[in-house]
Amino acid sequence: MRQAAIKKLRAWAARRHGQDSLPLRIHKRRIYILPTRFGLALALLIVVMLIGGLNYNSNLGLAFGFLMASIALVTMHHCNRNLLGLEVDAATTADAFAGGEASFDFVLRNYSNVDRRDVQIRCLSGAAIRSVAARSSEPVPVAVPTPRRGVMRIAQFELRTRYPFGWFHAWTYVQGALTAYVAPAPLGSRTLPSVAGSGFASRSETRGDEDFAGLRAYQPGMPLKHMAWKVLARGGEAAVQSHTGLAAQPEWLEWSSLEGRDAEARLSQLCLWVLESEAAQRVFGLRIPGKEIAPSRGVAHRFACLRALAFYGDADPP
Amino acid sequence: MRRATVSYEQLLGISVCLALALVPSLSSVPVWVLVTAAVSGGIRLLFARRGRDGPPRAVVLTVACLTVALLFLEFRTFNGLAAGTALLALMGGLKLLETNTQRDCYGITFIIYFVSLAALLEGESFWLLAYLIGVCWLTTATLLRLTTTLPVPGWRRSLRYAGRILGQALPLALVFWLFFPRFAGPLWQMPEEDRGAGSGLSDTMSPGDISELALSDEIAFRVRFAGAPPPPQERYWRGPVMHDFDGHTWKRAYPVTFTAPALQPQGQAYHYTLSLEPSRHNWIFALDWPSHWDLPRGALTSDYTLVQPEPVSRPLDVAATSYTQVQSSEPLGNIVRRRDLRLPPNRNPRTLRLAQELRGAHPDDVDYVRAVLDMFAQQPFYYTLTPPRLAGDSVDEFLFDTKRGFCGHYASAFAVLMRAAGIPTHVVTGYQGGTFNRFADYWILRQSDAHAWNEVWIEGRGWLRVDPTSAIAPSRVERGLSDAASADEPLASRWERRTPWLADTRLRLDALRQLWRRRILLFDQDSQQKLLEWLNIPEPDGQKLVMVLTAALMLVLTWLTWQVRREVDSTRKEPLLRAYARLCGKLAAVGMPRLAHEGAEDYAARVSRHRPDIGPAVAALCREYSHLRYAAAPAGLSVGGFDAAVRAFKPRGSRAS
Numbered sequence: 001m002r003q004a005a006i007k008k009l010r011a012w013a014a015r016r017h018g019q020d021s022l023p024l025r026i027h028k029r030r031i032y033i034l035p036t037r038f039g040l041a042l043a044l045l046i047v048v049m050l051i052g053g054l055n056y057n058s059n060l061g062l063a064f065g066f067l068m069a070s071i072a073l074v075t076m077h078h079c080n081r082n083l084l085g086l087e088v089d090a091a092t093t094a095d096a097f098a099g100g101e102a103s104f105d106f107v108l109r110n111y112s113n114v115d116r117r118d119v120q121i122r123c124l125s126g127a128a129i130r131s132v133a134a135r136s137s138e139p140v141p142v143a144v145p146t147p148r149r150g151v152m153r154i155a156q157f158e159l160r161t162r163y164p165f166g167w168f169h170a171w172t173y174v175q176g177a178l179t180a181y182v183a184p185a186p187l188g189s190r191t192l193p194s195v196a197g198s199g200f201a202s203r204s205e206t207r208g209d210e211d212f213a214g215l216r217a218y219q220p221g222m223p224l225k226h227m228a229w230k231v232l233a234r235g236g237e238a239a240v241q242s243h244t245g246l247a248a249q250p251e252w253l254e255w256s257s258l259e260g261r262d263a264e265a266r267l268s269q270l271c272l273w274v275l276e277s278e279a280a281q282r283v284f285g286l287r288i289p290g291k292e293i294a295p296s297r298g299v300a301h302r303f304a305c306l307r308a309l310a311f312y313g314d315a316d317p318p
Numbered sequence: 319m320r321r322a323t324v325s326y327e328q329l330l331g332i333s334v335c336l337a338l339a340l341v342p343s344l345s346s347v348p349v350w351v352l353v354t355a356a357v358s359g360g361i362r363l364l365f366a367r368r369g370r371d372g373p374p375r376a377v378v379l380t381v382a383c384l385t386v387a388l389l390f391l392e393f394r395t396f397n398g399l400a401a402g403t404a405l406l407a408l409m410g411g412l413k414l415l416e417t418n419t420q421r422d423c424y425g426i427t428f429i430i431y432f433v434s435l436a437a438l439l440e441g442e443s444f445w446l447l448a449y450l451i452g453v454c455w456l457t458t459a460t461l462l463r464l465t466t467t468l469p470v471p472g473w474r475r476s477l478r479y480a481g482r483i484l485g486q487a488l489p490l491a492l493v494f495w496l497f498f499p500r501f502a503g504p505l506w507q508m509p510e511e512d513r514g515a516g517s518g519l520s521d522t523m524s525p526g527d528i529s530e531l532a533l534s535d536e537i538a539f540r541v542r543f544a545g546a547p548p549p550p551q552e553r554y555w556r557g558p559v560m561h562d563f564d565g566h567t568w569k570r571a572y573p574v575t576f577t578a579p580a581l582q583p584q585g586q587a588y589h590y591t592l593s594l595e596p597s598r599h600n601w602i603f604a605l606d607w608p609s610h611w612d613l614p615r616g617a618l619t620s621d622y623t624l625v626q627p628e629p630v631s632r633p634l635d636v637a638a639t640s641y642t643q644v645q646s647s648e649p650l651g652n653i654v655r656r657r658d659l660r661l662p663p664n665r666n667p668r669t670l671r672l673a674q675e676l677r678g679a680h681p682d683d684v685d686y687v688r689a690v691l692d693m694f695a696q697q698p699f700y701y702t703l704t705p706p707r708l709a710g711d712s713v714d715e716f717l718f719d720t721k722r723g724f725c726g727h728y729a730s731a732f733a734v735l736m737r738a739a740g741i742p743t744h745v746v747t748g749y750q751g752g753t754f755n756r757f758a759d760y761w762i763l764r765q766s767d768a769h770a771w772n773e774v775w776i777e778g779r780g781w782l783r784v785d786p787t788s789a790i791a792p793s794r795v796e797r798g799l800s801d802a803a804s805a806d807e808p809l810a811s812r813w814e815r816r817t818p819w820l821a822d823t824r825l826r827l828d829a830l831r832q833l834w835r836r837r838i839l840l841f842d843q844d845s846q847q848k849l850l851e852w853l854n855i856p857e858p859d860g861q862k863l864v865m866v867l868t869a870a871l872m873l874v875l876t877w878l879t880w881q882v883r884r885e886v887d888s889t890r891k892e893p894l895l896r897a898y899a900r901l902c903g904k905l906a907a908v909g910m911p912r913l914a915h916e917g918a919e920d921y922a923a924r925v926s927r928h929r930p931d932i933g934p935a936v937a938a939l940c941r942e943y944s945h946l947r948y949a950a951a952p953a954g955l956s957v958g959g960f961d962a963a964v965r966a967f968k969p970r971g972s973r974a975s
Contacts, residue, residue, distance in 0.1 A: 023914070028883075038424050045428050049435045054501060056399075057632060059841050060438040060447050066494035067451065068431060070487035071458065073875070077882040078483065085886045112886040118467050129467055164479070165458070166424075166465040 013173040014156060022176045023089035023109070026159065030172045031083050033076060039167035042072060072167060079168040082116055082161045086132070090157075090178055095306060097271070101126070101143040102152060102180035109137040118163040123154055123178070146182040149267065149310060154178040183306040188269035190276055193257055250295030253277070253305075255288040267309050274309070278302040288312060323418055324464070326366040331460040332417075332426050333359045336410050338453045339430045342437040342446055347404045348392060354385055355411025362415045371418050378416040385412070403436045423464050430457050442596075442633060444834050455484050486881060490874050497867035499860050500843050519557050519599070519747050519768055523568040525712060525726040534765035537595055538749060539603055540832055542760040544589035548605070550751060552642040554771065554783065555603040555763060557748035559621035561657050565665035566712050568730060568745050571657055580648060581622070581780070583609055583641035593760075593835065594634045600625045603749055603763070605640035606783065612637045620654075621744065622781075633839050646780025650742060658742035658775070666713040666734060673738035683741055683776055687784060690735050694728065694789040697721070701790050725787040729770040732786040742775035746783075757822075758829035897961040898943050905936065908969045918944045932969045939963060 009032075017030055035043060046069045053061035087109040096102035104123055110116050110132040119140075120129040126144035146152055157178070160171035218227070253273045258266040270288065277284040278297065285295035286305045291312075293305055324332075336359070344352065358381075362372050372378070385408055393401035410429040417423060434450040441447075459480035463470050471479070539555075547553070560568035588605055602616060602624040613636050616626045624638070661670075676693075680686040698721055705723040708715045713734045716727050729745045736743035750769035752761035771785040837845075850858030850866065902912045905925060912921050922940035926933030942960050 041424070041428065045431065049432070052435060052439060056439045057500075058439045059495075059839055060441065061435055062498070063447065063491065063495050064435050064438050064450065064454075066498070067454070067484075067487060067491040069494065070490035071454075071483060073490060074483050074486045074878060074882075077878055081882050081886055084883060114885045117471075131467075131469065163466065164483070165461050 010156060010173055014175050017173070017175060019177070020175045022174075023087050023107075024174055024176065025085060025087045026083050026172055028080075028084055031080055031170055032172065033080050033168055033170040036162060036166060036169045039072070039169075042068075042167055046072065075165055076168050078164055079161060079170045081114075082119065082163050083159055083170055083172055085112055086110060086116055086119065086159070088121070088159060088174060088176075090176055095303070096146045096152070096180050096182045098146060098149040098182055098185040100146055100185070102146045102182065104142045104144060104154075104157075104178055104180070106140040106142060106157075107137055108132045108140055110134060116161075118161055120160045121157060122160060123157040144180070146180065149182050149184045149264070149312075151310065151314060152180040152182050154180075181307050181310040183310045184264060184267040184271045186268060186272035186275050188265070188272050190272065192273060192276060192280075192282075193251065193253065250283045250285050251277070252285045252287055252295070263313070267312055271306065271309050274302060274305045323371070324366070324420055324423060326363070326369075328420075328423070328460075328464055329363055329366045329414070329417065331463065332423050332457075333363060333414060335430050335453065335457040335460050336414065336426060336433075338456065339433045339437075339450070340407055340410075342441060342449070343403045343407070343433060346400045346440070347407050348389075351385075351389065351404050351408050351411075354381075355407050355414075358411040358415040362417065372416050375416060378412055381415075382409075382412050399436055399440055403433060406433050406436065420464050423461070427457055427461050442835070442839055444831075444838075451484070455480055458483065486878060490871075490878065493867070493870045493874050496849065497846070497863055497870055499863050499867075500841075500846060519601070521558060521570055521599075523560055523726050523730070523745065523747060523770060524566060525568075525708065525716070525723065525730045536765045537828075538597075538763045538765055538767070539595055540593040540760050540762055541605075541752065542591045542593075544591075547590075547754075547761065548586075548588055548642050551788075552606075553751055553761075554606040554746075554769070554785075555749040556606045556608070556623055556746060557601050557603055558599075559619075559623055559773075560745040560747065561621075562660070563662060563730070563734065565662040568733075581607055581609075581644040581646055583607075584643040584645055585641060587639050587641055589637070589639050592634075592636045592638060593832065594630050594636065596632055596634075597630050600627065600629050602626060602630070602634075602636055602638075604636075604638050606642065606746075606748075607644050608638055608640045610639040633835055635836070635840055644780065647778070648780075649777075650775050655742050655775075658744050659737050659740065661734065661737050666711045668711075668714045668718055669731070669734050670738045672717070673735050676735070677739040683774070686739055686741065687736070687774060687782075690732060691784070691786060691789040694732075694786055699723075699728075699790045701787065725770045728786040728790065729772050732772050732784065736772070736774055743772055746771050746773055750785075753825075755825045755829055755832075757826050758832060760829075760832065762825075762828060893961060894943070894946055894957045897957065897964045898947075900961075901936075901939055901943070901964045901967065904964075904967060904969055908932075918947075929969075935967060936969075939967060 013030075013032075046065060049065035049068060050062065053059075053063075053065045089107040089109065091105040091107065104126070106121050106128075108116070108119060108121075108130065113134050115131060115133050117131040118129055119132065120127055121140050121142050123142045124144050126142045128140050128142045130138050130140045132138040144152075144154075155177060156173050156175050158171055158173055160169065162169050253270055255266060255270065258269055261269070267288075270286065274284070274286065278301075281297060283295050283297050286293040286308060288308065289312075291308045293301070293308055337356075340347070340352070340355070365372055386405070389401070389404055389408060390396065393404065395401055396405055406429050410426060410433070413422065413425050413429065417426065431454065434453060438447065438450060455477070459473070459476040462476045462480055463473075541555075558570055561571035562569040587609070590605065592602065592604065594602065602611070602613065604611065604624040607622055608618065608624050611624060613624075613626055615628075616624055616636070619625055676689050677686060680689045700722045701724060702722050703724055705716075705727060706720045708720070713731045716723055717731050733743045733745050747768070747770045749763045749767045750771075751767050752763045754761055769785075769787070771783060771787070773781045773783055776782050846863055847858050850862060853866070855862055855866065898918070902921075905912065908929075910925050910929065916924070918940040922933075922937040925936045929936075939960070942955055942963070946955055946957060946960055
């Protein structure tokens with residue numbers, strides 16, 4: 001029942017505040033606050049204290065009871081203030097694999113002269129808690145488990161705090177669209193298809209770094225160690241030195257070579273090959289139904305391949 | 319995320335807070351409970367020192383069951399303050415033993431807050447309240463350190479933050495306290511408690527035993543007279559009256575129902591307010607003899623002592639009127655006459671013989687009384703607070719052998735002599751004299767002012783007060799005990815006579831205490847009514863009180879919200895930023911809000927493009943702002959001037975769209 005109520009509240013908050021653009025400064029009208037279990041226990045204690053004071057006709061007892069009640073009220077304001085005016089931002093995410101975690105990098109910026117302590121960011125089932133000193137900002141990486149391959153879209157995340165004393169729990173919902181691309185879990189054989197001996201000769205062992213074969217235009221993802229720095233320094237185009245090794249015959253990581261397994265198992269195997277090939281600095285291409293990625297190498301290429309694997313079967317790839 | 323285990327230091331902090339909160343209740347909690355709590359806390363701290371958890375839950379639970387059962391056997395109830403405090407102390411100690419997580423610490427902080435309250439329900443002093451607020455402050459700071467994740471703020475920071483919260487809570491608490499409606503009586507009756515080491519007069523008087531009362535400096539009550547006070551020899555404050563004598567001890571008579579002879583007041587009426595300190599008895603020490611009092615449940619006993627049905631367990635103010643001279647023309651009833659003539663058979667034979675001899679010489683009642691007093695005055699009777707102990711026939715021994723005693727001895731001997739001669743007599747105990755506090759115009763009656771005197775029945779005149787002690791040392795009746803006694807008097811009062819300024823300081827302090835009592839401790843419905851009248855609210859009643867409370871709360875809460883939010887306002891303390899924010903606000907109001915990424919110059923350029931009419935003015939202002947904010951030393955510009963220019967700037971609504 002509690003879960004259902006929270007779900008309703010989240011939906012209501014989403015309708016009320018609409019889509020937010022990050023970075024977002026937290027306005028007072030979007031902070032909600034409720035007592036925690038300890039807060040409720042304290043409230044009960046205060047009521048008993050006041051009844052005791054009234055019953056014993058003790059003005060000092062009443063004074064103490066009222067002081068406790070006032071402390072609780074002031075604490076409520078302080079708890080609310082701990083989020084007020086805080087700015088939250090989210091950066092892009094790193095790779096994630098099914099069965100692993102996606103790390104969302106949030107940033108909390110505190111423009112005020114007071115410290116914000118113990119601010120928690122909750123994102124699905126992931127959470128991280130940080131304090132932000134006065135006039136500073138703090139990165140808050142939140143690791144969210146990614147059980148399934150595909151695109152993980154987060155429509156809403158939550159900022160919450162129980163500071164001070166843990167009597168109250170203030171929170172706010174932020175409707176900031178966050179996306180993580182979850183590649184398949186890298187599983188299967190580490191042996192690359194070429195080494196497995198599928199018929200075409202592999203020249204991957206020849207590094208070819210020594211045989212200079214001219215300049216080629218720089219593409220993002222090309223290894224920086226081949227960068228033609230002198231050309232760039234002279235004001236020329238960004239270019240890389242081409243070596244015979246680079247021009248070696250590319251290897252194709254083929255969907256069709258994995259006949260007889262189900263789709264997810266094929267994707268997992270391909271994912272593992274992509275990682276292994278990249279680690280071995282090979283030139284490779286990827287061919288899966290509906291998508292073909294030309295042979296290349298480097299971080300961007302690897303990223304493109306992993307995305308292609310993540311999107312496989314997605315009706316609406318971004 | 320709050321399941322983290324507690325550290326040694328955190329445990330130490332919370333243990334110290336618990337111990338400090340228990341200090342005011344030390345006297346009312348059984349020693350073994352305190353020892354159990356202290357040992358539990360000590361063991362847990364020792365464990366924590368070595369980085370271990372507390373003992374297993376089963377052990378703690380067993381100890382808890384045993385000790386709580388023991389506590390119940392001792393008190394027979396958990397209803398009531400002493401038993402409740404003891405239970406809380408025990409629970410606090412044992413909870414400490416099983417405290418492993420921060421969650422457990424919440425339980426202990428709640429116990430600390432509650433123990434503090436229990437001490438305040440009993441206590442009355444300003445210092446107690448101040449001390450417990452201090453403990454509350456420390457506990458709250460400790461709680462802050464317990465609930466905050468790393469980095470845990472240092473002690474000074476925690477104390478400062480908790481102090482700030484406390485400071486902001488005080489005005490709110492004051493409003494609640496002033497305007498929260500008080501009830502006339504308790505919501506339900508709590509079991510009456512023995513106030514422990516309450517000194518004061520008792521039901522019995524044994525002149526043979528040594529009185530410790532005379533050495534007590536404790537205040538019994540204070541009196542403020544509406545007019546001039548009665549002369550010293552008429553300032554007798556009436557307490558319990560003793561009728562039954564068994565040869566050694568005087569006791570109050572078992573209650574008999576009859577109406578006392580009516581008294582006809584004579585002479586001047588004295589109006590005064592009694593401020594009684596709590597005691598375990600129900601006597602109201604009115605000036606002899608009371609005629610009116612504003613105590614709804616107060617009544618005179620058949621021997622003219624003002625009492626109320628229940629003990630004076632809290633400070634009590636009573637306004638009353640008394641006459642120091644009365645007469646009674648009615649004859650004395652037979653029951654009373656018999657009661658006040660009864661003597662124990664075969665006791666004090668020498669005294670009875672003496673009475674017969676004297677009576678033979680003085681057949682008139684008044685003459686006889688005078689003869690006995692003369693005997694006390696002329697024979698070598700001494701007044702001392704440390705008389706020899708008397709055994710057996712105490713009156714015989716006193717009158718013929720030791721001849722040393724204090725008021726109880728003389729009153730007792732006098733009564734026996736009177737009764738033996740057939741004159742109805744009883745012993746009245748109470749207080750006599752008092753110290754005047756010239757700084758606040760009231761009289762202080764201490765336990766050392768306790769006194770005993772007699773009343774004899776003279777036909778046609780009624781009861782006549784006779785103070786046989788005054789026959790020996792008249793100065794005592796004139797000026798109180800501290801002159802008559804010498805080496806035995808309390809140290810404090812001896813110092814005071816030697817150093818008058820010390821006495822003055824003490825009186826001033828007492829005046830403050832009395833003010834605290836009148837304004838704070840006895841704040842009630844009447845006081846709230848007066849408060850509303852003072853606020854010019856016509857016909858104050860409960861409903862209006864609640865309305866005032868609501869209004870005041872709203873006011874204070876608004877202040878609080880402003881106060882708390884002000885601190886996170888990033889433009890605070892920076893007039894330049896505030897002025898710039900004002901400018902942006904004004905432009906936003908006419909449809910040109912500044913975008914988050916826009917600097918002042920870009921903003922001005924965009925505004926100029928869309929609103930040529932105000933463009934130049936905005937551009938000038940933005941340039942001024944940039945100079946003030948970023949240039950090293952802006953010449954001829956000032957933040958004040960910029961602020962004034964922004965205030966003067968009045969963009970009109972967009973005409974373009």
